[in-house]
Amino acid sequence: MDYNKFIVLVLYVFLFNRCDKVDNSEDVEVIRFEKEFYESDDKNLDSIINKYPFLFPNQFSKSIWLEKKNDSTEIDIYKKSLEVFDDFQFNSPKLKLIFKNAKKNFNSFQRPKLISLISLGDYNDKILYTDSMVLVSLNYYYGSNYYPYLPKYISKKMDKSQIFNDIAHEISKSYVKKNEDRTLLSEMIYKGKVYYINKILNPYENDTIIFNSTEKKIKWANLNELEIWTYFIQNELFYNTDIELRSRFLSLTPYSKFNLDIDMLSPGNIGGWLGYKIVSSYVKKNNINLEELINLDHYTIFKNSKYKPSKK
Incomplete structure (x- = not known):
């Protein structure tokens, strides 16, 4: 390689790294709600409800949440999350870059906190985004083999490698209004x-x-x-x-x-x-x-x- 090409390559690498560098001050607040919920004593449920009222709809009584917390099937689903996400980096450079790019392009964007949980709702709602938080239903990211009852083209999206792009997609959707035109x-x-x-x-x-x-x-x-x-x-x-x-x-x-x-x-x-x-x-x-x-x-x-x- 001649000298000029070498210099161009060095400059390219420098600029590439410079553009995507995400400072530690941009760390995302990550809350592992599922751990707090399933690993807490029953007597502490009130404090968890008070801490996360938006995750406990008023129409459901405390007894329902106690039953959910101690249900053997749900506990098994939760334990699976510990296995699948054992070494998963929630606060990753990729997520920080997504938030950084969102802020760069949309003045109204505020970096949300990420809250992981176990949800038995619709798998289409595995990521829920508001301007202050991103809710991630971990149990819909256990890998395609975990969902043999679903068609392969759906279950292949249910892998932890998809999480960050799903977050980017939901943020993107939040900025685009649907037109009433039905064409x-x-x-x-x-x-x-x-x-x-x-x-x-x-x-x-x-x-x-x-x-x-x-x-x-x-x-x-x-x-x-x-x-x-x-x-x-x-x-x-x-x-x-x-x-x-x-x-x-x-x-x-x-x-x-x-x-x-x-x-x-x-x-x-x-x-x-x-x-x-x-x-x-x-x-x-x-x-x-x-x-x-x-x-x-x-x-x-x-x-x-x-x-x-x-x-x-």
Whole structure:
């Protein structure tokens, strides 16, 4: 390697590390609520309820919480969390970077505390985000083999490696308002905005995690981007309000439904992926920040993105 190339490489490494350096003062407050709850004496339950009133809805009596705390099945689920998360770094550089990038791009963002817990609610709500806290239901991140009753395309997301991106995704969703317009395009751009922000907050995450697909299917989508775009144009899907289109192109499914032989090769939620491509094209051509992006309507983004993929 010649001297000039060496200097460029050194500068690149320096700037790369400099940009992502997260200072210890940015540590995230982590509360392991499940440990406090399941490992405390029954007589201390009142103090826990007083400490975390937002986790104990008033409609449930203390006896319900005592029963839950001493239930053998729940205790086994809790013990599994100790095994799975034994060496897991909750206060990780990745989480700090997500919060740092959120603050950098959204003035209103305040770093929330992270509270882990065991929840027997809906697995779709495994991450709940408010402006002051992130609730993480650990029992929905025990690894895909722990959930044999669920389809593989769902259970593969239920792994601890997904936690930080799920947090980034929920933060991203909180900044994007859904439009009352029920066209497929509106839904696509909504999802596209969420994915675009997600990738800004969590820039080094693999697309397979962000778009919940496989490397092979994401590669297929990239190679067939023009054909996908052409299909949507020729079938006049963008301004169509048929609700069935959401299940075909926007749902969490193993593949999208073009009703063609190639369906099984495609990733699910291809409409969300295409929406991300359109949003990316708009931002690149118009040089706007995220605060501006979230306030733009879907039609403006679509019209002025000048998005048109090339043949690959």
